[in-house]
Amino acid sequence: MSDSGNSLFYMGVRMPVSTALQSVSSPSFSEEVPALRHDWSRGDIAALFEKPFMDLLLEAQLNHRHYFPANEVQVSSLLSIKTGGCPEDCAYCPQSAHHNTGLPAAKLMQVQAVLEEAKQAKEAGASRFCMGGAWRSPKDRDMDMVVAMIEGVRALGMETCMTLGMLSPEQTIRLKEAGLDYYNHNVDTSPEYYEKIISTRTYEDRLNTLALVRQAGINVCSGGIVGMGESADDRIGMLQTLANLPEHPGSVPINMLVQVEGTPLDKTEPLDTFDFIRTIAVAKILMPASVIRLSAGRLEMTEETQALCFMAGASSIFAGPKLLTTENPDQLSDQKLFEKLGITPAQTCRRPEIIGEAVAS
Ligand code: SAM
Ligand code: DTB
Ligand code: SF4
Numbered sequence: 001m002s003d004s005g006n007s008l009f010y011m012g013v014r015m016p017v018s019t020a021l022q023s024v025s026s027p028s029f030s031e032e033v034p035a036l037r038h039d040w041s042r043g044d045i046a047a048l049f050e051k052p053f054m055d056l057l058l059e060a061q062l063n064h065r066h067y068f069p070a071n072e073v074q075v076s077s078l079l080s081i082k083t084g085g086c087p088e089d090c091a092y093c094p095q096s097a098h099h100n101t102g103l104p105a106a107k108l109m110q111v112q113a114v115l116e117e118a119k120q121a122k123e124a125g126a127s128r129f130c131m132g133g134a135w136r137s138p139k140d141r142d143m144d145m146v147v148a149m150i151e152g153v154r155a156l157g158m159e160t161c162m163t164l165g166m167l168s169p170e171q172t173i174r175l176k177e178a179g180l181d182y183y184n185h186n187v188d189t190s191p192e193y194y195e196k197i198i199s200t201r202t203y204e205d206r207l208n209t210l211a212l213v214r215q216a217g218i219n220v221c222s223g224g225i226v227g228m229g230e231s232a233d234d235r236i237g238m239l240q241t242l243a244n245l246p247e248h249p250g251s252v253p254i255n256m257l258v259q260v261e262g263t264p265l266d267k268t269e270p271l272d273t274f275d276f277i278r279t280i281a282v283a284k285i286l287m288p289a290s291v292i293r294l295s296a297g298r299l300e301m302t303e304e305t306q307a308l309c310f311m312a313g314a315s316s317i318f319a320g321p322k323l324l325t326t327e328n329p330d331q332l333s334d335q336k337l338f339e340k341l342g343i344t345p346a347q348t349c350r351r352p353e354i355i356g357e358a359v360a361s
Contacts (some may be wrong), residue, residue, distance in 0.1 A: 034288040035062045040243045045236045048282045050067055053274060060281035060313040063288040072232035072346035073338070074291065074316040076128040076161070077121035080324040081149065082142075083109045086134040088165075088200045090188075092225055094260040094325050095134040101262035105327055108133070111145055115152045117233045121320060122158055124331050124352065125345055129153045130161035130184065133322045136201070137166040143174050150178040161221060161251075166201070166209045176216040183213040184221040190237025193230050197265075207241075214247060223253035226279055243286035251316065252290050254280055256297025259298060273301075277308045284313025291316050299327050303337050310341065 046055065064070075080095075084105030089098040097105075116181035118129045131149060138146060146162065153160045162175065163184035175183065187206055188194065194203045214220055222245075224238045242252060256276055257264045274303050283292050298306060338344070 033066045034285070036248060036287075038242055038244050038246065038291060040249075040286055041050070042236050042240055043283060045240055045243075045286065046233075046284055049232065049236065049278055053278070056278060056281045056285075057311050059268055060284040061311055063285055064313040064315065067289045068291075068315055069346070071341075071343050072315065073310065073343050074128070074335075074346040075126050075319045076130050076293070076316060077124070077126035077320045078116075078130045078132060078318050078323050078328075079109075079114065079121075080134070080137060081114055081131045082106070082133040084134055085324060086136065088136050089198060091197045091264040092188075092228055092257055092260075094263060096263070099263045101260055105134075105269070108142055108145060111148045111152060111335055114149045115156070118156055118158060119152045119218040124320065126158070126319060127345070128159035128161055128181070129156075130163065130182075130318070132184075133162075133164040137168070138164045138171060140168075140171070141173060147174060147178040150175070150180050154179050154181075163221075166205055167212055169212055172209075172212045172216045172218070176218050180218055181221045182191050182221045184251075184253070184255065185209050185213065186222055186224050187238060187241050188224045188257075189228060189230055190234035191241065192237060193228075193234040197228060210245065211262075214245075215301070219251070220245075220247070220249040221251035221253065222249040223251075223255065223283075223293065225255040225257050225296070226276060227257035227268065227297070228265055229268045232275070235275075239279070239283055239286055247285040248290045250290060251293055252283055253293040253295035254283060254314070255295040256300070258296050258300075258323070260326065270331060273305050277312050278306065280309050280314050281312035288313075293317065296323055296326070298327075298329055303340070306337060310343065315346070 084095045084103045085097050086095045087097060089096055094101040094103050114131065121129055150160050150162065159181045161182035161184055162180055187203070189197060191203045210222055211221060222242060226235055242249060256271065257265060257268065259268065280292055280294065293316040294306065294309045294315045295318060298317065318328060319331060319334050320328060322328055332356065
């Protein structure tokens, strides 16, 4: 670890942990930089979920400040570059051809049109542009356009992320060579619950693509969805999978299910808000050097819920009026929320070790 051995960010400055802890009146927390572990048991994780809410949030926030500046949230923007008609049957997804959601399908966008959207996102304050394709996996014939999109967005000075489904080894290498910064591929839920949500691919398929991406040296973005009717043990199992990967994903998006009419998961009993916030806090404690993204579902959340998610260690959001196909809070309401909370947009959400190129896991 770097010089942050016994200091952390508080009130915008790095200070000794003891001083920061006095400021939050909590002598009971360790000054040690939280180690990056990859051997979490379900019992360990369950014990975190059972902590008193305030203790859990404080621990998560202190862990966060060992690795990241306080009060900064990175902003990403999303674009669906190929929409709908997907052969996979993911029960949550409005883009699956197996569900009748009324969403019109569209072919892969032209490169220039994607770059126009990226420019606008940059002007609106996004530092990363995430492009999503409703594919089981991309066709090789689509790769030239995908590569041109990555190169074009990078030339605008933005970080790039793609989420295109399963990849072949050759496709993964092409993405790396194009300069792709992040590949998003979510494990979505626990290994046990996965087959209740998706029948057209396996958990193993998902882990295989994550391994290809990691081995190619592309930063991994992987997280999941809660509020799909899963059990508390499924949320524990999902976080266990992510935290016990050979390297913690650089980004961990935690999505609250966006319920869409026509999908099998529409009208699912919503998850208790505190259980959602706890999931974010536990993710931060398990993977303290990773950026936890408060991802889909913010439109249905109050400002207070989002503030507690930031307190729990979330330090990234998707901004802009649209996610891939569903709505998201508009720019003005996010700006107002940041002002109310004294949050400033971070220029990057890369974890510190990645900036130094010395991966510490
Ligand atoms: N087809 C690719 C794949 O599945 O990896 C990429 C696009 S897919 C839409 C990206 C991610 O969006 C999914 O893995 C899932 O976690 C998330 N997602 C899709 N529909 C959602 C919904 N209704 N609510 C919350 N998250 C959703
Ligand atoms: C992620 O974890 N969430 C984003 C992004 N990665 C690609 C997608 C959310 C999609 C929500 C439903 C929709 O808008 O279609
Ligand atoms: Fe297709 Fe991805 Fe939606 Fe599943 S989540 S149906 S793979 S677009």
